[in-house]
Amino acid sequence: MSSSPIARSAGPVPASIPSSGSRLNALRYRAKVALNGPTTFIGLLLAGLFTYLIVMPVLSILFDAVRVQFGDERRLKASAGDFTTYYLERAFTSRVARDLFWGPLANTLTVAASAIALAMIIGGLLAWLLSRTDMFGRRWFATALIVPYMLPAWTFALAWTTLFKNRTVGGQPGWLEAMGLTPPDWLAYGRLPITIILALHYSPFVILLFGNALRRFDSQLEDSARILGANRLTVARQIILPLMQPALLSAMVLIFAKCLGEFGVAYVLGLPVDFDVLATSLYRSISSRQSGVAAVLAGSIMLIGVITLMIDARLLKEARRFVTIGSKGSMSRLSPLGILRWPATVFAALMFAFSVGLPLLTLALSTVMRQPGNFAPANFTLDYWIGRDLNTVAMKSGVLFTPDLWQAAWNSLSIVGVASVTSGVLGLLVGYVVARTPVRPLAAFLRQVTFMPYLVPGIAFAAAYLSLFAVPRGPIPALYGTAAILMLALIADQMPYASRAGVAAMMQLGKDPEEAAQIAGAGWFRRLIAIVIPIQKGALTTGILLPFISGIKGLSLFVVLAVPGTDVLTTYSLRLIDYHYTQAANAVVLIIAAISYFGTLAGQKLTKSNLAQGLGN
Amino acid sequence: MPRINLRGVAKNYGVAGANAVSGLDLEIGDGEFMCLLGPSGCGKTTTLRMIAGLENLSAGEIQVGARMVDSVGAGIFVPPEKREMGLVFQSYALWPHLTIERNTDFGLRLRKVPKAEREERVQRVMSTLGIEKYRDRYPSQLSGGQQQRVALARMLAVNPEVLLLDEPLSNLDAALRLEMRAELKRLHREFKTTIVFVTHDQWEAMTLATTIAVMSEGHLQQVGTPNDIYDRPANRFVAQFVGNPPINILELGDTPTPVAASAGQWLTAFSGGLAEAGSVGIRPEALKVTTGTAPEGAFSGKAEVTGILPTGGSWIVELTVPGGKLFQTTHEMPAIEQGETVSFWVEPRALHVFNKAGNRSATADQALRPARRH
Numbered sequence: 001m002s003s004s005p006i007a008r009s010a011g012p013v014p015a016s017i018p019s020s021g022s023r024l025n026a027l028r029y030r031a032k033v034a035l036n037g038p039t040t041f042i043g044l045l046l047a048g049l050f051t052y053l054i055v056m057p058v059l060s061i062l063f064d065a066v067r068v069q070f071g072d073e074r075r076l077k078a079s080a081g082d083f084t085t086y087y088l089e090r091a092f093t094s095r096v097a098r099d100l101f102w103g104p105l106a107n108t109l110t111v112a113a114s115a116i117a118l119a120m121i122i123g124g125l126l127a128w129l130l131s132r133t134d135m136f137g138r139r140w141f142a143t144a145l146i147v148p149y150m151l152p153a154w155t156f157a158l159a160w161t162t163l164f165k166n167r168t169v170g171g172q173p174g175w176l177e178a179m180g181l182t183p184p185d186w187l188a189y190g191r192l193p194i195t196i197i198l199a200l201h202y203s204p205f206v207i208l209l210f211g212n213a214l215r216r217f218d219s220q221l222e223d224s225a226r227i228l229g230a231n232r233l234t235v236a237r238q239i240i241l242p243l244m245q246p247a248l249l250s251a252m253v254l255i256f257a258k259c260l261g262e263f264g265v266a267y268v269l270g271l272p273v274d275f276d277v278l279a280t281s282l283y284r285s286i287s288s289r290q291s292g293v294a295a296v297l298a299g300s301i302m303l304i305g306v307i308t309l310m311i312d313a314r315l316l317k318e319a320r321r322f323v324t325i326g327s328k329g330s331m332s333r334l335s336p337l338g339i340l341r342w343p344a345t346v347f348a349a350l351m352f353a354f355s356v357g358l359p360l361l362t363l364a365l366s367t368v369m370r371q372p373g374n375f376a377p378a379n380f381t382l383d384y385w386i387g388r389d390l391n392t393v394a395m396k397s398g399v400l401f402t403p404d405l406w407q408a409a410w411n412s413l414s415i416v417g418v419a420s421v422t423s424g425v426l427g428l429l430v431g432y433v434v435a436r437t438p439v440r441p442l443a444a445f446l447r448q449v450t451f452m453p454y455l456v457p458g459i460a461f462a463a464a465y466l467s468l469f470a471v472p473r474g475p476i477p478a479l480y481g482t483a484a485i486l487m488l489a490l491i492a493d494q495m496p497y498a499s500r501a502g503v504a505a506m507m508q509l510g511k512d513p514e515e516a517a518q519i520a521g522a523g524w525f526r527r528l529i530a531i532v533i534p535i536q537k538g539a540l541t542t543g544i545l546l547p548f549i550s551g552i553k554g555l556s557l558f559v560v561l562a563v564p565g566t567d568v569l570t571t572y573s574l575r576l577i578d579y580h581y582t583q584a585a586n587a588v589v590l591i592i593a594a595i596s597y598f599g600t601l602a603g604q605k606l607t608k609s610n611l612a613q614g615l616g617n
Numbered sequence: 618m619p620r621i622n623l624r625g626v627a628k629n630y631g632v633a634g635a636n637a638v639s640g641l642d643l644e645i646g647d648g649e650f651m652c653l654l655g656p657s658g659c660g661k662t663t664t665l666r667m668i669a670g671l672e673n674l675s676a677g678e679i680q681v682g683a684r685m686v687d688s689v690g691a692g693i694f695v696p697p698e699k700r701e702m703g704l705v706f707q708s709y710a711l712w713p714h715l716t717i718e719r720n721t722d723f724g725l726r727l728r729k730v731p732k733a734e735r736e737e738r739v740q741r742v743m744s745t746l747g748i749e750k751y752r753d754r755y756p757s758q759l760s761g762g763q764q765q766r767v768a769l770a771r772m773l774a775v776n777p778e779v780l781l782l783d784e785p786l787s788n789l790d791a792a793l794r795l796e797m798r799a800e801l802k803r804l805h806r807e808f809k810t811t812i813v814f815v816t817h818d819q820w821e822a823m824t825l826a827t828t829i830a831v832m833s834e835g836h837l838q839q840v841g842t843p844n845d846i847y848d849r850p851a852n853r854f855v856a857q858f859v860g861n862p863p864i865n866i867l868e869l870g871d872t873p874t875p876v877a878a879s880a881g882q883w884l885t886a887f888s889g890g891l892a893e894a895g896s897v898g899i900r901p902e903a904l905k906v907t908t909g910t911a912p913e914g915a916f917s918g919k920a921e922v923t924g925i926l927p928t929g930g931s932w933i934v935e936l937t938v939p940g941g942k943l944f945q946t947t948h949e950m951p952a953i954e955q956g957e958t959v960s961f962w963v964e965p966r967a968l969h970v971f972n973k974a975g976n977r978s979a980t981a982d983q984a985l986r987p988a989r990r991h
Contacts, residue, residue, distance in 0.1 A: 022690050024692070025688075025689070025690055025691055025692035026689050026690070026692070027692075028692030029673070029674075029687075029688070029689045029692045029693070029694055030673070032692070032693075032694040033673040033694050036694070036696040037696075438673070440631075510708070510710075511671075512706045512708050512709075512710030513710045513711075513712055513713075515669075515671050515697070515704070515706070515710065516704070516706060516710040516711075516712070516768075516771070517712070517723065518671070518696075518697045518698045519669060519671075519697055519698070519700075519702060519703065519704040519772070520698075520723050520724035520727060520771070520772075520775065521698050521699075521701070521724055521727045521728060521775070522698055522723075522727055523698055526727070530723075531712055534714040535712070535713060535714055537714075
């Protein structure tokens with residue numbers, strides 16, 4: 001046999017001479033490669049769809065902020081659609097700017113900051129107790145202390161008013177007031193209760209994120225410092241905390257983003273004392289038909305959201321320098337608490353009582369009591385649940401016999417269900433295209449466009465939908481008042497999570513199994529049906545179930561877009577609150593809480609997923 | 618007629634100036650067991666994936682049998698699912714939701730092979746690979762070696778004329794790897810398939826291949842039989858990449874070390890001057906050591922023994938020479954002591970002389986290796 005030594009020096013590829021014919025053929029070659037299978041075609045369809053569902057509404061509301069709105073022509077002496085800075089001036093510099101924007105902004109920022117600080121202290125302490133100490137009942141608490149996150153935040157707001165509502169507001173008084181102790185306004189409404197409730201509601205974020213990081217912490221890093229002579233405090237300050245920074249930061253940013261869009265709590269507790277945050281101020285502008293100002297406010301909320309996430313990305317990039325490569329020395333050693341073991345357990349139990357037990361018990365009791373705060377046996381009744389022919393103006397029967405409830409429940413299930421299934425499937429398709437298309441810019445565009453709603457708090461997004469779909473545009477009829485607008489907005493709102501889940505699942509799957517099928521001779525459709533979807537069954541279920549649960553308890557999207565005909569459970573209960581049907585409203589909220597809680601549990605069982613993965617939904 | 622023919626194949630991932638594969642011309646004969654050998658990132662897996670159609674070309678063409686499957690110049694592209702090849706992935710890529718049997722008959726079902734024949738073929742390939750008893754299990758219930766066999770069975774079931782293997786043994790432990798190597802060689806004989814095998818493991822390439830193609834940084838370095846590659850490396854890269862411990866290289870440049878200078882002087886004396894010589898390579902097993910005097914005519918010198926490393930059945934001896942170190946391997950227990958001064962020598966025909974560009978010097982081969990030698 002002869003050898004053929006071919007030694008080449010590095011050099012340019014001997015490309016064929018680029019005559020026009022061969023250039024055309026090279027293009028034909030590329031086109032054939034790109035169009036092998038409909039991946040790219042589907043990607044283009046998706047890109048079009050998301051441009052319409054996500055980019056257009058956002059652009060539309062941004063334009064609304066600087067265009068004369070319908071109905072304002074006479075006041076502004078210009079025709080609708082003309083350029084104007086009137087709304088910007090009104091929101092930022094006029095005499096009412098303080099009430100419209102600056103006051104609510106300050107309130108939002110201070111409430112968020114205090115809620116974050118409080119959540120950090122409570123959640124951080126609990127995370128440490130749960131993951132690194134020998135406190136009693138850690139397993140039980142590990143689940144129990146996460147429960148607040150599974151319940152809608154304004155459940156707690158309602159429980160609070162049930163207890164502390166005073167004579168400032170009409171309707172049924174709170175328990176304390178009924179017992180003759182009038183709580184002061186600062187305790188009953190506004191800043192203090194909102195801050196406490198948000199802190200309690202979001203401390204599970206800290207417990208989950210910080211706790212996970214603590215558990216994954218490599219104990220060898222700590223041991224090395226101890227061997228070199230560092231005491232426990234030094235180790236905590238110089239080794240553990242700096243390494244925990246990314247987890248703490250992401251918990252903080254997540255809570256801030258959530259507080260920014262939080263509507264229900266501030267609506268229930270802020271309204272009586274005119275304590276506005278940005279979300280409620282936006283809601284007021286929408287409900288008083290000031291769509292220009294609403295556009296400015298929604299734009300501002302989006303801007304703050306974008307800035308927050310940019311800061312987050314920057315900080316995380318900084319912090320990532322510390323990320324150590326995972327090693328085998330996982331954290332398994334627990335610090336003995338000694339004499340503090342009991343006080344620590346009592347602390348955890350108290351936190352559970354305040355954040356879950358007390359509010360739920362209060363709400364539950366309130367639905368079976370005629371007079372608040374009166375614990376005489378005669379005062380208890382099941383009428384508010386299952387009564388018939390009651391002597392009230394509108395609620396003639398218990399809530400379970402009210403057709404409106406079942407209509408709202410059906411709306412909730414159908415609207416959220418359709419939206420979740422659709423966004424789950426779209427998410428998997430986005431993942432597929434991102435992972436497979438040879439056209440890289442298309443993949444990048446799809447990733448970015450589906451991430452966009454993440455930057456936009458729900459209520460601002462709802463305002464954007466209102467701006468785009470309230471009137472007929474081209475072939476699309478006016479969608480306001482239909483279930484379709486709710487579904488579309490919900491799909492778009494859920495896309496960040498759905499596409500993230502889809503992309504992660506497809507990336508984790510890798511190309512190999514599908515390429516193996518391709519080599520074996522399977523065409524595109526066959527591969528999708530026989531290989532990709534069966535393998536991704538679990539991911540798809542999670543991708544549908546988690547958004548479904550968060551959609552059921554969601555309020556801020558619906559409160560702007562729903563009308564009585566398309567009421568879902570959350571908006572229905574809000575309407576009952578507005579009409580002062582306290583017991584019925586609380587009953588509906590309990591139903592939502594139960595669906596949300598058992599849904600989450602069932603979801604985790606069914607998909608063997610961890611709640612921490614669904615964080616942020 | 619060659620089974621697979623690559624002409625001027627290049628692949629660029631869009632990074633300016635960085636070709637994953639450049640101007641590759643390669644013929645793979647019918648029934649050949651061809652190994653693409655090279656360090657990671659040399660473009661060997663890219664080449665394999667281009668043959669399979671999973672990666673598109675930036676330039677050039679690929680022909681399989683009489684059929685053109687890729688041609689940038691003529692605008693021809695045959696998608697992977699129409700190429701009728703087999704490919705075993707490094708990760709095996711078994712379908713986790715299908716049983717072993719369904720994994721194996723997937724390709725046959727696609728081809729609508731009648732049930733009786735399908736079952737017979739699946740049965741045959743499964744028993745050949747010894748996996749019938751796992752028929753109803755799922756991939757996650759099998760060990761790495763068993764999964765590997767299923768991955769092979771899946772591809773062999775459709776009896777492809779070309780079987781591509783992408784580092785299929787790298788995830789196995791040493792004992793299994795040896796077993797699977799023998800198995801692959803047996804399968805090659807039995808199924809008479811043309812096999813293209815990608816590896817960075819020179820032993821794997823040496824033991825399995827009928828032909829080896831060595832690649833580096835996207836360029837083909839040498840194509841030849843395993844013996845060719847080892848005995849007549851085409852350039853310094855091939856010489857240094859193949860062989861363990863690696864070949865000793867003496868640089869003859871402007872400021873050579875004393876030992877390299879003496880090698881240069883010896884070359885001049887032996888062949889009357891080799892102006893083009895840039896470096897000299899000596900395989901560790903070609904280096905001889907003696908406490909007596911070196912034979913006449915061989916390149917020789919003095920060295921101090923600075924290390925004797927037993928490797929089980931053979932030894933690596935570290936020799937310190939003026940200006941550097943040389944490594945020797947021997948299968949006989951060295952009769953020398955650490956710290957001892959010894960003589961080393963090399964037969965003229967065991968020297969590999971490379972020119973200043975690093976390519977094998979043909980002139981030197983004529984001078985050092987008499988023509989009667991193969």
